[in-house]
Amino acid sequence: MQKLFLPLVIFCLAVSFSQTFGQSGRLVSGERPENPEVVDGVEAALKGDNKTAETKFAENMKKHPGSRPGGIDAAMVFTDPSFDGKSFGKLRFWLEKTADDVPDDPEAFLLLADIALSENRVLECSMLTKHALDINARYAANPERRQSLQLYGERIHALAAEARGNWDKAAAQWEKLSKLEPDNAEHWYRYGLVQFRLGKKDLAVQALTEAQQKDNRLLPPQILLAQLSENEGKTEDAVKLLNEAIRKDGKNPAVLIAAADLELRWNRLDKVKEYAEKARKIDPQLSDAAFLFGLLGLYEENYAEAEKEFMTVLETQPNGTRAMTGLTLALCVQKEERQQRRALSIAKMNADRNPQDIDAQVTLARVLFLFNQLDEAEKILVRHFDARELNPAGAYYLAEVFLKQNRRDEAVMFLKTALEQKSNFPKRKAAEALLKTLTAE
Secondary structure, X not given: OOEOOOXXXXXXXXXXXXXXXXXXXXXXXXXXXXXXXXXXXXXHHHOOOHHHHHHHHHHHHHHOOXXXXXXXXXXXXXXXXXXXXXXXXXXXXXXXXXXXXXXXXXXXXXXXXXXXXXXXXXXXXXXXXXXXXXXXXXXXXXXXXXXXXXXXXXXXXXXXXXXXXXXXXXXXXXHHHHHHOOOOXXXXXXXXXXXXXXXXXXXXXXXXXXXXXXXXXXXXXXHHHHHHHHHOOOHHHHHHHHHHHHHHHOOOHHHHHHHHHHHHXXXXXXXXHHHHHHHXXXXXXXXXXXXHHHHHHHHOOOHHHHHHHHHHHHHHOOOOHHHHHHHHHHHHOOOOHHHHHHXXXXXXXXXXXXXXXXXXXXXXXXXXXXXXXXXXXHHHHHHHHXXXXXXXXXXXXXXXXXXXXXXXXXXXXXXXXXXXOOOOOOOHHHHHHHHHHHXXX
């Protein structure tokens, strides 16, 4: 499936607003086609009988003016990931055909704009969206559908403005959407984040507070802004906001977990433990607290404790990728051969299930290295390095691979790469000590 939009910030939230293409189209005009002509037309489209499909869709428009064009429903069918690689071409075909056949209906243009945005063709996206909204302003056949399409188009405009980094325009769009849909938490949430981008903290806090009131799964404003500040490299601001969040919401387990996560980035392990303990005291079954204690075990090289905590997480989240990664790291360094074999089995399963998860992939490489399968470990790590997605832990693991292959200069280079990045990882002290030893020789 195609991604709808690029996220404004990348951090862990209690709620994610991301969507996939096709879902938004269904949100606009209904989940499934109901008219028999559309159902028959979609079945024909699936069989590749486009002529029959076109005829059926035209019949539907005559019988049900103001309804959603059948070509949109045909396109939606091809968002199913079970289709082969040609499905996206068929999806685009039906959208473009619908835009050509029913030029006074805006939805196909909006969906094409959505695709353009997902492919970073922002100018094309903006032009298509403007054209669609111009059509929608004249669309009178179905007032309810017209309102849904208006909201959809305004949202695409907002996301396109974010993609261009035009924060003033983005703020204006999210403010407009907040007025059009005052109970939509996402509009207030994004409006608040954009205001923070513009340096307007008070407005950001107001909007994010409004968002949290609409959806209590969201974190409070100060902790969200602390995360955003840290992501932008403004650690001093992040610390101040974090302290403010703790003063204001220090009995909220979600705030305590988010605070511990930030403290872990700064390698302040005593504070991580403090916040995790407070969160666990409030909610003894909190898996996020168990996960943090597992990470602390890795950082402190207390691998038996780490294993216990990660197993606690997996009891309630059997396929939890992060917990499986942590458990692998806790097992692979233990002396018992049984634990090491278990680590290899879990690492392979986790990597197979999550091919896009960089932590799962580099952890498999780490285990392969410990099993002396250097070529396989190197192949995985170099592939991610070439794709510019190797994280600091992976860079350290690759340095160890090169050192064992007597490729000292390359080992030094990747140790420096691991340590130049701000991100924290359990083996950071080991990487610092190894680099010191190698450069002192």
